[in-house]
Amino acid sequence: MKYKFEHLNKTHTVEIKKSDGGYQVTIDKKDYDIVNYSGHDNIVSFKLNKELNNIYYAQAGDTIYLAVGGDYYSLVLERGNVFKGTGAQVQKGDSVQSLMPGLLVKIMVAVGDDVKEGTTLAIVEAMKMQNELRAPRDGIVKRINYKEGDQVEALKPLVELEILKND
Amino acid sequence: MFKKILIANRGEIAIRIARACHEMDISTIGVYSTVDANSRHLWHMDETVCIGEPAPQASYLNIKTIIEQARRTGAQAIHPGYGFLAENALFVKACEDAGIVFIGPSSKAMILVGDKVASRNTVKRVDVPIIPGMEASSTDLAAYRSMADQVGYPVIVKASMGGGGKGMRIVRSEKELEPSIAAGQREAQSAFGDATVYLEKYIQNPRHIEFQVIRDTHGNVVHLYERECSIQRRHQKIIEETPSPALDNVLRAKMGDAAKSVIKAADYTNAGTVEFLVDHNMKFYFLEVNARVQVEHPITEMVTGVDIVRHQILIAAGGELEFRQKDISQRGHAIESRIYAEDPDSNFMPSPGKILFLLEPSGPGIRVDSGIYQGWDVPPHYDPILSKLVTLAETREISIARMSKALENYIILGIKTNIGFLKRIVDTEKFITGEYDTHFIDDNEEALIPQHDKITQALVAASLVKTTRNAVFAVQSVAKSGQVRHAMTPWQELGHWEICSR
Incomplete structure (x- = not known):
């Protein structure tokens, strides 16, 4: 079996084969021998380099969450080249969106405003923490899709910019 | 002793208080906002009451509704927990006026110590050293500027009603003063329902x-x-x-x-x-x-x-x-x-979800x-x-x-x-x-940021899970190219909350 997992915007290629004593796992072209494997609903255990690992996991959609000895990982399974991980971005092209769902506390600009890169466009609050959304580049505010006091969703365009063309 | 206490809070502290009540043979009334209808603190309550919409101002900070519900349910006392109304003198006063015992100090003592400016003036009288700073908050920027000049930068802007670092800003130069006061006021308003801030000398590395x-x-x-x-x-x-x-x-x-x-x-x-x-x-x-x-x-x-x-x-x-x-x-x-x-991998951004x-x-x-x-x-x-x-x-x-x-x-x-x-x-x-000291986190950033040095073990575990635990997943055909898959966030999947469903 061959998988691609994305972790923090980095893709790892993993190939897994049954071997005599257990499994052979190739990660980014490096081989590892896995023995003493046992798997259960939320925990797997195996020996890697003679060390025993007990790893808790849970899955939702294409994401697998793992706890490895106090360190946490969220791996996203990539399927072909269609869906590339979560790739959460604050700016996509000419719109600005919040990374987290929350309350739109303040809109600092109006449609038609000329904004410079880094200008604070809006403030979104979640869990009592305020995040400022800033303009990714210079531009003119084309559209504002929410009003103050609205609950905004994550990754939905909040402020759309018309980018000034360079001559 | 009381027979019934209303717990005006949520989460772990509401549960902590309910445990003490039950050990003392006191029955508990829990409150919740519409988004908390399935929250665990309600499992520990003898009665539960919905007090409004998710926004704190509409529910956990809503003095009128909480007092009304305490009266209606026959609670003799209210425990406020921490945060929300815990240090709100108006709330303490409202309890006193309604003949309900507030589990905490009197409104008089609360006004004295709950307001940071007032408390400094009290403490001065008993020979306990205080940090130099403003003796009253002000609506005039010039007052903040002149106090900052007097004690010398860096200074710190704090919420008068504050606690837990909310509404707090360190100001290192005059240039930063005005925006820091504005940001502090915004945060103070949202966290405590009162935008008042004051300023004092900033003690370094305490x-x-x-x-x-x-x-x-x-x-x-x-x-x-x-x-x-x-x-x-x-x-x-x-x-x-x-x-x-x-x-x-x-x-x-x-x-x-x-x-x-x-x-x-x-x-x-x-x-x-x-x-x-x-x-x-x-x-x-x-x-x-x-x-x-x-x-x-x-x-x-x-x-x-x-x-x-x-x-x-x-x-x-x-x-x-x-x-x-x-x-x-x-x-x-x-x-x-x-x-x-919160997510240490993305600058501690809040991480709500399932x-x-x-x-x-x-x-x-x-x-x-x-x-x-x-x-x-x-x-x-x-x-x-x-x-x-x-x-x-x-x-x-x-x-x-x-x-x-x-x-x-x-x-x-x-x-x-x-x-x-x-x-x-x-x-x-x-x-x-x-x-x-208080700068430990900043000073040790390198040692504290996630290294993810167990990524090999994580990838091995993930591939073992995919292969042996849910093989169906692994062989599922790859979507045709050009077909865009949308990852649903839990928020999108949730849909609308039913008002006060419980």
Whole structure:
């Protein structure tokens, strides 16, 4: 079996084969021998380099969450080249969106405003923490899709910019 | 004694209070906003009441509704927990006017100490050192500017009604002053419903040490020793311990006496905390009084054996303290780690969402004050605290080792938490030696950022799971190219909440 997992915007290629004593796992072209494997609903255990690992996991959609000895990982399974991980971005092209769902506390600009890169466009609050959304580049505010006091969703365009063309 | 208490809070603290009530044979009324209809604190209540929409102003900060519901359900007293209305003198006054006992200080004492400016003026009278700064807040920017010039930069802007670092801003130059005041006011308004801020001299690299004090209405006052709270991120405490590795018995006794004299001077009753900053020369300054039960109260309970919440209720009912100062000593060493729903991999951004798997640690010397359960959707509207992990052991060294292992065995999957970050803190040399101050997190950033050096083990585990546990998943055909898959966030899947469905 061959998988691609994305972790923090980095893709790892993993190939897994049954071997005599257990499994052979190739990660980014490096081989590892896995023995003493046992798997259960939320925990797997195996020996890697003679060390025993007990790893808790849970899955939702294409994401697998793992706890490895106090360190946490969220791996996203990539399927072909269609869906590339979560790739959460604050700016996509000419719109600005919040990374987290929350309350739109303040809109600092109006449609038609000329904004410079880094200008604070809006403030979104979640869990009592305020995040400022800033303009990714210079531009003119084309559209504002929410009003103050609205609950905004994550990754939905909040402020759309018309980018000034360079001559 | 009371028969019925309304608990005007949510999460782990509401559960903590309900436990004390039930041990005292008092029945509990829980409150919830529409988004909390499935929250765990309601499992611990004898009656539950919906108090409004998710926004705190509409529910947990809604004084009128909470008083009305207390009256309607026949509650004789209200415990406010921490945060929300806990230090709101208007709320205390509203309780007093409605003939309901507020479990905490009187509105008079609350006004005196709850307002940071007023409390500084009180403390001055009893010979306890304070940090130079404004004696009154102002609406005039010039007043802030002239005080900053007088005490010298850096200065710090703080919310008058504040606590927990909300509304707080360090200002290093005049240029930063105006935007910092504006940002502080915004945060103060949203967190406490009051935008008032004031300014004082900023003490660099201090330790933050507080004393728990408890005073009954018969004049008895006892301190329950200190809590070392210097491990903070963005002025938010994340790990606390007691005893403090910085204090010797002479300074400890001196600060304990100072704390008691502050509480007496304010005619403050019930449980309160006197916070101090301690500088490099071991000089201490009064910072503020926290007129509430604090998040970190369990470590004091662990080393003194005193149940603070139980005594809050006893005192509110007019009871007399069951012990005197000479009866109280510190036994062993306790540490608390605050488990937050925030993502250390993306600058600690809040991480609400569904908890897919939960396993909480247990064993000798381990206490978990938790407000969560597996399958629960952590809402985005409130403080990110999920639970508190507390360890007690005979020595500091063993307590740290116990905390490190307990954190490793605290498994929360599905949302991001700071558990790994907390573990790295307690594993850090500077933490183990106890030589740290409030800048510990910034100074040790490199050692504390996630290294993810177990990525190999994680990838092996993930591929084993995909191959052997859900093979269906692995062979599922790849979507045709050009077909865009949209990852649904839990928020999109949730749909609309039904108002007050329960």
